[in-house]
Amino acid sequence: MLYREALNKAIDECMAEDESVIILGEDVGRYGGSYRVSEGLFSKYGEKRVIDTPIAELSIVGNSVGMAIAGLRPIAEIMTENFSLLAMDPVINHAAKLRYMSGGKITMPLVVRMPGGVSRQLAAQHSESYENLFTSTPGLIVLSASNATYAYHALKWAIKSNDPVIFLEHELLYPMEMEFKEIENFDPFKAEVVKEGKDLTIITYLKMRYDVLEAEKELSKAGIDAEIIDLNSLRPLDIETIAKSIKKTKKCVIVEEDHKTGGMGAEVVSQIMENCFYDLDAPVLRIAGEDVPIPYNRKLELSTIPTPDKIVSKILDWKAQNGI
Amino acid sequence: MEYKVVMPVLSDTMDKGKLVKWYVSEGQYVNEGDKIAEVESDKATMDIQTFKSGIVKKLLVKESDEVPVKSVIAIIDTEAKKIKSEKESSKEQISDSNERNKKESAEIKTQNSTLNTQSPSTHPIFHPSTHKPLIPSTLPKGSASPAAKKLAGEYNIDIEKLQKNGSLPIPAHEEDINEFILKRYFTPAALKLLKEYKIDENEFKLDHKITKIEVLEYIKENNIPKITPLTPNQKAVIKTVENAITKPTYFIFDEIEVTKKEGIKLTALLIKALANAMQESPLTRSIIKDDIILTYPASNISIAVSRDEGLYMCVIKNAEEKNLEEINEWLKTIKTKRLSIEDLSGSTFGISNLGMFNIERFNALINDKDAGIAAFGSLTQGKIKVTFTLDHRILNGVEGAKFINNFKKEIKNV
Numbered sequence: 145m146l147y148r149e150a151l152n153k154a155i156d157e158c159m160a161e162d163e164s165v166i167i168l169g170e171d172v173g174r175y176g177g178s179y180r181v182s183e184g185l186f187s188k189y190g191e192k193r194v195i196d197t198p199i200a201e202l203s204i205v206g207n208s209v210g211m212a213i214a215g216l217r218p219i220a221e222i223m224t225e226n227f228s229l230l231a232m233d234p235v236i237n238h239a240a241k242l243r244y245m246s247g248g249k250i251t252m253p254l255v256v257r258m259p260g261g262v263s264r265q266l267a268a269q270h271s272e273s274y275e276n277l278f279t280s281t282p283g284l285i286v287l288s289a290s291n292a293t294y295a296y297h298a299l300k301w302a303i304k305s306n307d308p309v310i311f312l313e314h315e316l317l318y319p320m321e322m323e324f325k326e327i328e329n330f331d332p333f334k335a336e337v338v339k340e341g342k343d344l345t346i347i348t349y350l351k352m353r354y355d356v357l358e359a360e361k362e363l364s365k366a367g368i369d370a371e372i373i374d375l376n377s378l379r380p381l382d383i384e385t386i387a388k389s390i391k392k393t394k395k396c397v398i399v400e401e402d403h404k405t406g407g408m409g410a411e412v413v414s415q416i417m418e419n420c421f422y423d424l425d426a427p428v429l430r431i432a433g434e435d436v437p438i439p440y441n442r443k444l445e446l447s448t449i450p451t452p453d454k455i456v457s458k459i460l461d462w463k464a465q466n467g468i
Numbered sequence: 469m470e471y472k473v474v475m476p477v478l479s480d481t482m483d484k485g486k487l488v489k490w491y492v493s494e495g496q497y498v499n500e501g502d503k504i505a506e507v508e509s510d511k512a513t514m515d516i517q518t519f520k521s522g523i524v525k526k527l528l529v530k531e532s533d534e535v536p537v538k539s540v541i542a543i544i545d546t547e548a549k550k551i552k553s554e555k556e557s558s559k560e561q562i563s564d565s566n567e568r569n570k571k572e573s574a575e576i577k578t579q580n581s582t583l584n585t586q587s588p589s590t591h592p593i594f595h596p597s598t599h600k601p602l603i604p605s606t607l608p609k610g611s612a613s614p615a616a617k618k619l620a621g622e623y624n625i626d627i628e629k630l631q632k633n634g635s636l637p638i639p640a641h642e643e644d645i646n647e648f649i650l651k652r653y654f655t656p657a658a659l660k661l662l663k664e665y666k667i668d669e670n671e672f673k674l675d676h677k678i679t680k681i682e683v684l685e686y687i688k689e690n691n692i693p694k695i696t697p698l699t700p701n702q703k704a705v706i707k708t709v710e711n712a713i714t715k716p717t718y719f720i721f722d723e724i725e726v727t728k729k730e731g732i733k734l735t736a737l738l739i740k741a742l743a744n745a746m747q748e749s750p751l752t753r754s755i756i757k758d759d760i761i762l763t764y765p766a767s768n769i770s771i772a773v774s775r776d777e778g779l780y781m782c783v784i785k786n787a788e789e790k791n792l793e794e795i796n797e798w799l800k801t802i803k804t805k806r807l808s809i810e811d812l813s814g815s816t817f818g819i820s821n822l823g824m825f826n827i828e829r830f831n832a833l834i835n836d837k838d839a840g841i842a843a844f845g846s847l848t849q850g851k852i853k854v855t856f857t858l859d860h861r862i863l864n865g866v867e868g869a870k871f872i873n874n875f876k877k878e879i880k881n882v
Binding site: 158161162164165217251253285303304305307333377380382394422426466467468 | 583584585586587588589591593594603604613614615616617618637639641642643
């Protein structure tokens with residue numbers, strides 16, 4: 145199943161089940177969605193439940209917050225994560241806080257979906273990730289879907305959640321053909337151990353999962369048996385799964401596409417320090433995007449983000465440097 | 469205040485007691501009079517109780533360990549107040565939030581959602597347990613990774629001192645400490661055995677220096693096999709003999725008369741006679757390749773040579789043109805010389821001789837692509853029993869018989 149089809153299936157099933165579920169965003173209706181996620185839904189559910197909006201992110205999320213307060217279950221789509229900056233006020237000041245400020249009287253069954261990350265030559269204003277902004281906001285749940293199975297189950301879970309969920313996707317994942325399986329007793333907050341290993345733990349999420357898997361083939365040729373963990377949920381963070389793995393491997397590498405400084409990886413490292421310090425046999429290695437605006441030129445663009453080659457060489461250098 | 473629980477004196481003759489079982493664990497709250505352990509003296513088994521209430525701070529003796537009477541086996545912190553167990557408190561939290569959710573849903577009935585909706589705040593991940601990461605009680609000084617220090621602390625290893633005298637690298641990692649622990653508890657010979665037999669060091673109680681003898685006893689007791697990987701030569705031999713049994717072969721059993729010559733190895737005589745006989749039987753100089761037969765002019769013979777590193781089929785080239793002295797010399801050097809591919813290929817017929825081991829008769833497996841092989845037994849009263857194994861695809865019975873008659877003639881003349 146294609147990644148985007150898994151998202152479509154989740155939305156479609158929830159909309160069929162519950163009339164209060166609606167979607168809104170730029171080109172989600174007649175056009176079927178910029179990445180074809182909402183394909184077919186407009187003709188099925190009509191313009192009252194599949195709403196094409198103006199190019200105005202503040203209004204998309206602001207209206208969604210109002211709908212959620214009034215009892216609907218809106219799924220807002222932001223075309224690119226960079227654009228979500230315009231919607232930060234309703235996300236942070238309203239969605240994240242109203243349940244708390246109303247003493248629990250108001251619930252916020254809202255999902256804001258958005259793709260982020262470096263795609264192919266979309267340049268500095270369309271290539272960023274803001275995991276760090278969302279995950280540092282109390283009141284928000286932040287999920288990142290790297291694969292069809294998690295995307296389907298987690299999005300369904302998010303739509304049914306009475307708390308606001310920021311649902312992060314990646315532009316390069318939409319057309320990818322992926323394995324899909326139905327899961328009973330799905331837990332959106334559980335990190336996935338993608339591959340078990342004993343020598344070191346590689347923590348990653350979203351599209352970097354695939355770069356890490358590619359790099360792992362080379363590492364394995366070099367005799368390194370890596371354990372790979374896909375975080376899935378970025379807030380809350382499943383530190384238990386991470387701690388369990390580090391207890392076994394004693395070494396940890398974090399691979400993220402976002403800029404290194406103050407990124408998601410920095411928070412993961414902090415929690416590792418708090419929970420696993422005495423299990424570590426080497427300083428944690430962060431492999432992240434460079435601290436520069438993402439360039440347009442393809443070669444320069446690739447030079448600013450982790451690639452399988454870079455992941456392998458950085459891990460080998462780090463091992464040599466630390467004598468492990 | 470700390471209250472120390474000691475191993476009680478249960479009888480006049482008791483000088484040691486065995487701790488059979490702990491009823492409590494570290495961190496658990498105990499009341500005065502609670503049973504905390506079962507101990508065994510030379511005569512009886514009985515429970516011991518604590519005379520003070522508090523939290524069990526440390527259990528100093530492992531189950532089934534023996535300790536002298538009156539030695540401290542547990543420490544109880546009598547000042548610590550009873551706190552609610554983790555389970556109890558988290559239960560309360562969850563029921564609290566359930567309560568709240570119920571209230572909420574009662575208040576917000578304005579919603580017309582038909583989905584089976586959920587409030588994630590009841591998820592356990594939002595209610596982290598009070599569990600804090602365990603901080604090791606003793607951490608040695610020195611430059612080492614946290615994991616290395618933790619391990620060193622458990623074994624009372626002074627990293628700083630060992631780094632000063634060069635026994636540990638700076639910084640030290642877990643692997644270095646592990647190695648040090650092994651060296652501390654095992655003699656070098658014992659360590660070598662552990663590696664050879666792939667035995668986990670944890671099979672031994674690490675409280676004394678373990679010698680080779682102790683490891684050997686363990687190996688014997690548990691019938692542990694020594695692990696030796698096959699050498700490249702052994703693998704090659706296996707491949708050759710497995711290939712040999714797939715060939716359609718037949719045997720010819722015969723006896724030859726041989727007169728030994730001073731200073732010449734018997735095998736040299738056999739090689740020379742065989743080389744001459746091969747000149748008269750072209751099929752013995754032939755190999756099959758796909759659907760053609762390749763017949764070579766030379767008598768190239770493979771000889772089974774047992775060297776220190778294994779069995780090799782060494783090939784003597786143009787044996788028909790060599791005299792006995794040359795062949796004799798070749799046999800001497802081939803035993804020890806460094807073998808090249810040239811020395812091991814290009815043969816069309818083989819010889820194996822077990823006569824020197826007093827074997828009367830045996831049959832051999834054909835080497836590589838050879839047409840056959842002659843297996844020689846011991847020389848008894850001027851006679852040797854020989855078995856020819858022949859590849860029926862190359863030599864039929866009649867050709868085989870003619871070849872062997874030629875050989876018998878030649879052996880008389882060499």
